[in-house]
Amino acid sequence: MEPRLVRDMLERVRTGELAVEEALEALRGLPFRDLGVATVDHHRALRQGVPEVIFGEGKTPEQIALIAQEISGAGQNVLVTRVDAAKGAAVASLLPAFRYVPLARTGTVEVAPTPKRAAGPVAVVTAGTSDVPVAEEAIETLRAVGLEAKRLYDVGVAGLHRFLHRVEELRKASAVIVVAGMEGALPSVVGGLVAAPVVAVPTAVGYGAALGGFTALFCMLTSCASGVAVVNIDSGFGAAMVVHRMLPKE
Amino acid sequence: MEPRLVRDMLERVRTGELAVEEALEALRGLPFRDLGVATVDHHRALRQGVPEVIFGEGKTPEQIALIAQEISGAGQNVLVTRVDAAKGAAVASLLPAFRYVPLARTGTVEVAPTPKRAAGPVAVVTAGTSDVPVAEEAIETLRAVGLEAKRLYDVGVAGLHRFLHRVEELRKASAVIVVAGMEGALPSVVGGLVAAPVVAVPTAVGYGAALGGFTALFCMLTSCASGVAVVNIDSGFGAAMVVHRMLPKE
Amino acid sequence: MEPRLVRDMLERVRTGELAVEEALEALRGLPFRDLGVATVDHHRALRQGVPEVIFGEGKTPEQIALIAQEISGAGQNVLVTRVDAAKGAAVASLLPAFRYVPLARTGTVEVAPTPKRAAGPVAVVTAGTSDVPVAEEAIETLRAVGLEAKRLYDVGVAGLHRFLHRVEELRKASAVIVVAGMEGALPSVVGGLVAAPVVAVPTAVGYGAALGGFTALFCMLTSCASGVAVVNIDSGFGAAMVVHRMLPKE
């Protein structure tokens, strides 16, 4: 594609349609455009309804509103993650199009609805109810990339029967995101029961030896169920993006 | 399927073909067969040419040979991981069908060739040459599940040009496994340049602040390139299994 | 018991009392009921007066009140742990039957008094006065499972005489829960003096090298008094449940 564009331009230089200086200017950008994958991804993403994502933590409401406005002004949907309620309200007051989702601690500016993708629903499983906010961040992110989610909440390992009861649902999922804090054992059980991709998200739920999520993280990394992919603590967003990468883009 | 079997059995109880006690006995096993997912996976895996995997560390050559013989005797391929050269030789002397791959520190007993899957090759990228053994473990595992690998070795971040030179190859891969020790920065760069699934494997390469692979691990978990899946330190096997789960099984 | 139920059902299928489809439906649930241990435990627990326990941390007062109401509505006592004073008040305003215990940071909804068990009192020992809230959480939990507690507070190792003075009381206990922060040495001394089960609870009391309870935790795990059982930092609840498991249920 890009080679074609360059060939066209060169043809136009040859025929005199394009001045050398103009071509030079265009080519000056070329290396960066050629390598500037983010830009290209940006365009492709736009066509696919994938939003730009803003990491909300450590940014002021003003900064978030400004960046979100610029992106949405360019016709692209915006997803903002890790925004607490107060900051969410502040952004919304600055940018009325900003829709805040308290449970997920995310916000969006939707220029156009994201087209649904062909892939089946992604199962989002939590060990407990305290893991739900992280799961909801994953679900908001999935929604933003055109994927549907199926919730299976509070089916932790200690009450195995509730979980086994719903294995069939898990087996139908195109991918499974497992969100668990404390000892983080659920992905091992899920990974042993389903053949689909399993993405494990450790959460900071628990105290003492839960180590703010690191016990769950290390537990998931050493899972005896092979092929479990792991993301950062509390990163529902990260898990959804792993799934986004692995499922067909259309 | 299973419901059908139960219905048949119940019909035979109703018609007197099957004694109550016999049906009771059959049903006693049912829950476990119904839940006994590993067994079912085992069968499906067999059809798909997925081998059983033996974690070789902490097992004696005798144990490995015994288990491998039992599995291969049942007509299934075997993959053994984390076997050092001495243990590999000992297993081979006990089990002549055992093929040891020194660079990957793996061994296999192949009853039948694994059928190739439709998915395109998986790019396996390393930051340095010391990461190669972990990459080769991933490649041996990919091979065992019917996937082809494409090697891109020693293209670390500090010499970016060598890496950029080969971006096009990366973009064609069905998935990318990135193996890196020390500061583990390569997956961030890869994740920013390709849209395919990226699985990052930290390695214990480096010293001091490399923390035996934990710096690379944490680096990968906090990558600013979103959607990077992470596995345990040095787990080329784990990365290949993540890829195995996400690519079409046929 | 369950086999008897299945046999009865099969008999009724044989005699035509029960339609195949109805039996199928009942059996469909069987595996889960058969494995659904939590459900079975739930029933047994109910008979024994063991309450359901809600982990209060990271739940809203509304969630706690809702779950507690559902459980107590089913005729079962409820224990809620790790509830701070403000949340306790909020739950109580939503659910008047909720009794909050500030010192233990727990709350209960008692449908019926828990029957006392035959086992003798459990000694609950603290090294200092700052360990008392964790001890009280243990005592509230013991009470909820029908066990009586005997308090021995502030008998730390540095003032050994106060402790030795009360060894006789310790020796009469059916089990000893030892709660200690800082260097966590008390369980070693208790374990050396009594033959009864000893459950050690590290607390986050102390600063600097106390590591928020991890020094006490590791100290207890490496105790030179053999047979000391350890639970998570600050988990008075966990210690009481260990004792609950080991003492006769009636």
Added chain:
Amino acid sequence: MEPRLVRDMLERVRTGELAVEEALEALRGLPFRDLGVATVDHHRALRQGVPEVIFGEGKTPEQIALIAQEISGAGQNVLVTRVDAAKGAAVASLLPAFRYVPLARTGTVEVAPTPKRAAGPVAVVTAGTSDVPVAEEAIETLRAVGLEAKRLYDVGVAGLHRFLHRVEELRKASAVIVVAGMEGALPSVVGGLVAAPVVAVPTAVGYGAALGGFTALFCMLTSCASGVAVVNIDSGFGAAMVVHRMLPKE
């Protein structure tokens, strides 16, 4: 009892049967005998067939043989833990009565067979085969205190069906010792399925994020199955002693 002895002695002083100096001498020992619990335990233990235990690590074969000889010379059984094969052979050559158990890395000198206790068998469960040596140390220790063990090996969480298949056996156990490395999730599942006491032993099995056993340890401490007692990494001995304390001594 002891008060009775003192009263007798005082009576004999009063009646002149016992000289003041003799009584003084006897009383001089009293505090220590009264407090000298190890000594008293020693006697009681002797009657109960509980052996003295020697921690073999960091002791020379000569030291072990010397201590073991002194104890056994006093008519008491001896258990030595954490003895590698070479040291075991060295001790045996010095002390022929020393019986070394390679798998458990323990050794014993049995003066007389330990009387069996009334309690039912203790289930000893491992997640994998690499956890077996730690399990065997537990079993050797159980044997030394008169308790019988039932082995359930290699029933890890990822292959849940094998485990569920044997739940009934677990439910019959007087206590369950669960030995697991890597992510250490098995005790959570066991704790959810049985009401008996559960003692969890983390092992150093695994690599990278397994943290030499600490991931399993922290996982067990934060188990969502309440009432799981935890001991030090690799301490099969410690788990057995926890069980020893909690089961009836006769």
Added chain:
Amino acid sequence: MEPRLVRDMLERVRTGELAVEEALEALRGLPFRDLGVATVDHHRALRQGVPEVIFGEGKTPEQIALIAQEISGAGQNVLVTRVDAAKGAAVASLLPAFRYVPLARTGTVEVAPTPKRAAGPVAVVTAGTSDVPVAEEAIETLRAVGLEAKRLYDVGVAGLHRFLHRVEELRKASAVIVVAGMEGALPSVVGGLVAAPVVAVPTAVGYGAALGGFTALFCMLTSCASGVAVVNIDSGFGAAMVVHRMLPKE
């Protein structure tokens, strides 16, 4: 002494002056009194003007006031450590005799002035001005045990000349307490320059790699100047008590 008391009592039993039951009662307490060292220390301390110390952290103002009143009511001085300003004010309002020292975050109730001890002044040195509160806690504690302090503040290693300028003063001290955060290098320099006892107190001053005082702590423990004694992070109290133990008590 104690043997003499016992002999007397036995004599009185022999002569019938003392009833057996009375002697029994007295002897019952004996072991504990014999071992009840804290009580004995208590008395000796009282004579020496050493106060009882209350660890204020994690205690309510009411608890502190209550305990302090009991101790002071028994004629003994009281020192309370780790009391913030608000709590200090609350205690003072409950117990007017309570004198709060904001800079040291300590409070005292002085029944009688502590007699000065013969030992020369203790040099209390800080690396920076942020270390001063910890130094003042040490000084308040020294004062409470009858020792005088000499302040040398803000003489850190980076500006060595200010420190060297005052070496002569250090050499005259009966002991040196060195308080330092960040890299905690000052005790190494002091230890190399003076022959007196050096007690090092790490502080939580600094950020990032200062690790909340652990870098200073480990630095002091590995000091190349031999014979530096170390106490817990921020424990000015602990350092003063080390000095208290080592200097002559009169």
Added chain:
Amino acid sequence: MEPRLVRDMLERVRTGELAVEEALEALRGLPFRDLGVATVDHHRALRQGVPEVIFGEGKTPEQIALIAQEISGAGQNVLVTRVDAAKGAAVASLLPAFRYVPLARTGTVEVAPTPKRAAGPVAVVTAGTSDVPVAEEAIETLRAVGLEAKRLYDVGVAGLHRFLHRVEELRKASAVIVVAGMEGALPSVVGGLVAAPVVAVPTAVGYGAALGGFTALFCMLTSCASGVAVVNIDSGFGAAMVVHRMLPKE
């Protein structure tokens, strides 16, 4: 120089111009003046326009104002670092000459403008916008030592093209300060692209496995780009001072 002064003094003692006692007094101070390097640096710094720096954390506004006034009263510029907005306002109200820079969390009292140094501008690069405050602290410090800065913000590794776009600017810099949180990979890329000195500043930006900046710190210390100098987490000040030392002082 100093030897000459001593020779002169000795000559004057020899000729009787100087009394022995006077010479003795002068010599007494000599060692300290000879070693009293900070003082000498102080003077040289004054000539070079380098300010005295006050670490604002853990100091009261009164202390900061007092010290700043003393230094500025002596004709020297003052830089105060790590001052939050409230403290900054408080200092300014006490010392009107105090100029507070909120973004950098620094303040200055400028007696005279710092002379510009000959060295070209220092590039200050950040991976993200959350790293900007640390970068601004570096820039304020550079300004205080007479160096100019060139900002390149938000050019992180995941969007490599934006960064590559500006490599030419980096190559012109006399030194590069790279500020990055999360996985801290940017210095590796920069170090591979430019030959100039590179000083890496990890920041606490990120969550979970970002470890409060330690992942970035360790990443930078193990960078595969050789010759990257590292400073403490969030220490923009430290990085600027490293650059200050390495660039020509005039």
Added chain:
Amino acid sequence: MEPRLVRDMLERVRTGELAVEEALEALRGLPFRDLGVATVDHHRALRQGVPEVIFGEGKTPEQIALIAQEISGAGQNVLVTRVDAAKGAAVASLLPAFRYVPLARTGTVEVAPTPKRAAGPVAVVTAGTSDVPVAEEAIETLRAVGLEAKRLYDVGVAGLHRFLHRVEELRKASAVIVVAGMEGALPSVVGGLVAAPVVAVPTAVGYGAALGGFTALFCMLTSCASGVAVVNIDSGFGAAMVVHRMLPKE
């Protein structure tokens, strides 16, 4: 320069001198050549006598010899770091031009002598004699980049006088590399005494709380002497490369 080349090429396209396809091909390579900085650095380095560096750890002698031969065959000097004695001998036997330096654990293949640079000698200071190997690695690296070193060994903080004795030598250095293990306090003292660039190298010397070099590392990062640059534990090579970057290249 590059723009000029592109302009020329475009002119030649315009005039028909260059075919569109040929220009396309040239432009295709352009981005990589434009960004392919390592290649360019490689050339520049060659002119400057800077060797390519091979990290010897985790490479076989065969690999090292092969790479070293390829580089030296291209006319460039080679430096290999972290090579133990056995591996050094093995490489030398494969590649006779390989000169091994045991103390520094480095080896070189010198095609041509590295031209000396104009900068004055770099002082390389160690706290103890155990730090010498790391210092020698730094010196070998300095030599390889044309810089001279001046050794000041075993001048640790506890014996300050030996150090102060040589301050004048330090002040004359163009840069100072300070190598220290244990508490790593020396860079703070050096940084306070000299105005030159100071690069601190922590070493793994020491035991217990020395944490394998991390205590020294953190100590150096939190040094109260501002402007100390830090590199990885034991990385004499890294320190030398920091100095290499900061000193004039000719």
Added chain:
Amino acid sequence: MEPRLVRDMLERVRTGELAVEEALEALRGLPFRDLGVATVDHHRALRQGVPEVIFGEGKTPEQIALIAQEISGAGQNVLVTRVDAAKGAAVASLLPAFRYVPLARTGTVEVAPTPKRAAGPVAVVTAGTSDVPVAEEAIETLRAVGLEAKRLYDVGVAGLHRFLHRVEELRKASAVIVVAGMEGALPSVVGGLVAAPVVAVPTAVGYGAALGGFTALFCMLTSCASGVAVVNIDSGFGAAMVVHRMLPKE
């Protein structure tokens, strides 16, 4: 003293007895001698029989022999610590006067017997027999500084009666060194029972949660017995030097 020497020298300059250049030369050394405390300490130490100490770890036998010979050649005793058996033999073969003590892993070269100091014996207490080597290092060091030791070995907390039995001996000690691994609880008990200085030495004895001595270290630092001084893990030498500093030097 030193002032007197300088005055004398100046007088001799005044009277012409001493040439200016000679005095200059003498004075050149003066600052360093004046500050060169190690030198002065060296002389004082010599008079007091305190040996120079060589840290044997990481030094070759040749280096140790060379340094030891130089020191002993100057008439001073030498103590070498942390020398394993093989190295000890190697040093002895190079330097026949070297006396190696295997249990303490130390060696000495005694030029003259160290004069005994007036202070009473130092009690050296260990929790277990595995702590003995560290205790013996302390005792060898005490011997080298003229102090006598009294051994109380294997009196750990779990068998309290053995310890209490010997409290009276502890109370007579001029100082107590307590050596303990595992949970390190013994210093708390000792500190509560005696008023003498207590120096605690953590050891690396234990496994798993013993953390190679860090659990004992942190335990000791947070001891509830106030005034316990702590030294580095396994540093019997360090503890002895702390005692050396605090006891009268004659």
